[in-house]
Amino acid sequence: xxxxxxxxxxxxxxxxxxxxxxxxQPPTGHVFRVDRVRGPAWYAKYRLPDGRQVQRKLxxxxxxxxxPPAGYYTKRTAEAWLRDVLDEARRGTLPGMVRTxxxxxxxxxxxxxxxxxxxxxxxxxxxxxxxxxxxxxLPAFGQESLEKIDADMxxxxxxxxxxxxxxxxxxxxxxxxxxxxxxxxxxxxWKLTHDPMVDVERLTVPKRTDIEFYSPEEVHALVRAAAxxxxxxxxxxxxxxxxxxxxxxxxxWRDIDFPAQTLxxxxxxxxxKLGTPKSGLGRAVPLVDExxxxxxxxxxxxxxxxxxxxxxxGQRGEYLDDSALRRRFKRARDAAGLRPLRFHDxxxxxxxxxxxxxxxxxxQEWMGHSDFSTTQIYMHYKPRADAARRLSAAFGGGDEDxxxxxxxxxxxTFVSEQ
Numbered sequence: 001x002x003x004x005x006x007x008x009x010x011x012x013x014x015x016x017x018x019x020x021x022x023x024x025q026p027p028t029g030h031v032f033r034v035d036r037v038r039g040p041a042w043y044a045k046y047r048l049p050d051g052r053q054v055q056r057k058l059x060x061x062x063x064x065x066x067x068p069p070a071g072y073y074t075k076r077t078a079e080a081w082l083r084d085v086l087d088e089a090r091r092g093t094l095p096g097m098v099r100t101x102x103x104x105x106x107x108x109x110x111x112x113x114x115x116x117x118x119x120x121x122x123x124x125x126x127x128x129x130x131x132x133x134x135x136x137x138l139p140a141f142g143q144e145s146l147e148k149i150d151a152d153m154x155x156x157x158x159x160x161x162x163x164x165x166x167x168x169x170x171x172x173x174x175x176x177x178x179x180x181x182x183x184x185x186x187x188x189x190w191k192l193t194h195d196p197m198v199d200v201e202r203l204t205v206p207k208r209t210d211i212e213f214y215s216p217e218e219v220h221a222l223v224r225a226a227a228x229x230x231x232x233x234x235x236x237x238x239x240x241x242x243x244x245x246x247x248x249x250x251x252x253w254r255d256i257d258f259p260a261q262t263l264x265x266x267x268x269x270x271x272x273k274l275g276t277p278k279s280g281l282g283r284a285v286p287l288v289d290e291x292x293x294x295x296x297x298x299x300x301x302x303x304x305x306x307x308x309x310x311x312x313x314g315q316r317g318e319y320l321d322d323s324a325l326r327r328r329f330k331r332a333r334d335a336a337g338l339r340p341l342r343f344h345d346x347x348x349x350x351x352x353x354x355x356x357x358x359x360x361x362x363x364q365e366w367m368g369h370s371d372f373s374t375t376q377i378y379m380h381y382k383p384r385a386d387a388a389r390r391l392s393a394a395f396g397g398g399d400e401d402x403x404x405x406x407x408x409x410x411x412x413t414f415v416s417e418q
Contacts, residue, residue: 025049027089031078033061042078048089100190104141104149107186108133114185124270132178136167146186151199154179158203169205176203211377212341213349214239225336227328233294234312235329235346237263241285242350242367245343246270247277249320254307256295261287265368269319279368286366351378 029046040061047053058078062068068077088094112129115121121129140157141149158176161167167175180197187195214222219239226232238248246268255264266282268275277283287295299305304313314320329343347367354363355378364375 025051027086029082029086031058031075031082033075042073042075044078044082044085046082046086046089048094094193100146100186100192102146102186102190104144104146104182105138107146107182107190108137108142110189111182111185115181122270122275123273124275127271129178132175136175137179137182146190146192149196151196154196154200158200169203173203173205176200211345211348211352212339213345213352214338214341216353218336218338219346219349221336222332222338225332227332230298230312231325231328231332233291233298234325235332236294237291238343238346239349240288240291242347242354243285244268244278244347244368245322245325248312249310249322249325250274251311252307253299253305253309253311256287256311258287258292258296261292263287263291270322274319277368279370281368283365283368348378351375352381355379355382 025047027046027049029044031042031044033040033042040063042058042061043055044058045053045055058081059071059073062072062074068074073081085094112126112133115129116126141153144153158172161172162169176197179200183192183195183197186192219236222239223232223236226235234248237243237251238245241263243251243263243265247265249269250267251263251265255266256262257264263285264282265277265285268277295311298311304310304317309317310319312320326343330340333340351363351367354366358366360375360379360382361372363378364372367375369375
């Protein structure tokens with residue numbers, strides 16, 4: 001029977017020349033010992049369901065009596081290791097079973113694209129992510145295939161960074177969070193069977209117990225040493241409202257409600273781009289008299305005083321340069337003879353002083369903290385004089401009526417033990 005060029009091809013003929021896929025086979029393997037000059041060692045050799053054969057050195061063989069030290073193997077422990085591997089292979093969760101053809105660099109690039117284009121992260125956040133990936137992660141893992149990276153490899157790299165003092169625990173914790181995101185995305189895109197970050201031990205990071213900030217007297221000294229009236233008002237506003245630098249740079253006259261004694265935070269100018277505040281939400285902050293007066297004086301200038309103009313402005317009405325502002329802050333700080341704190345510590349000044357008189361939840365709202373745990377770093381600056389008085393009364397050292405502990409029972413006397 002003759003067929004024309006448009007005649008259908010029977011299914012059995014259309015698949016005749018296709019390569020046959022090897023049917024999946026149950027994983028099998030065995031362990032064996034090799035005697036070498038440096039000493040005997042145990043090896044494992046096993047076949048994966050797709051037919052690939054893997055041979056791996058487990059470690060030195062233990063030939064003495066008693067329990068083997070860590071890292072040494074007997075035949076029984078080698079066989080136990082192999083059983084675990086074969087069980088994972090049967091479940092399809094063994095690292096390396098899937099050939100992705102992708103490297104860690106591919107996965108990092110995809111994650112960066114994803115968080116920028118699909119998750120809509122801020123430009124400043126993307127720049128921070130790029131910096132971590134390029135400076136720390138690509139040199140270590142960039143050319144490794146995704147399926148070969150395991151928890152041991154990652155933990156060894158983290159431990160080495162700690163030993164060398166290259167990065168702090170807090171910095172490494174942030175990198176671990178980023179790695180989690182990269183591998184989570186990789187599992188979805190390249191169908192990885194196992195996420196190595198699941199088995200990475202969590203880093204312990206000491207909680208921050210102390211912060212540095214200026215006293216009100218030091219803030220006034222800084223303001224007096226400022227290079228000009230605008231910088232003086234900016235430093236004062238930062239210390240008495242808790243606004244971040246980017247929020248100060250984005251502040252416009254329409255955001256200041258003098259009659260309501262309120263300053264509204266609606267935007268942030270960071271790394272040359274205008275965006276939302278760090279929390280992603282706007283907020284309102286009380287405008288104390290001293291700041292209101294300084295801003296009112298600043299508003300009497302001849303130009304750049306309209307509702308849509310910036311409060312803290314460059315010579316041509318543009319945004320101030322943050323690097324130049326930091327330099328002017330340092331010059332004013334040094335001229336005033338103050339401790340070498342950062343511009344951001346003006347924000348800590350506000351939090352540490354305000355907590356003395358306001359409710360912590362109120363302070364969280366004013367500072368724009370999305371998580372209350374961030375506000376809690378200021379809690380130990382909250383006065384405890386009243387608590388000490390009440391506790392003293394509870395132990396008989398004060399007026400019991402004030403403590404609400406009046407009782408008809410006779411007072412106890414504390415007697416020291418001899």
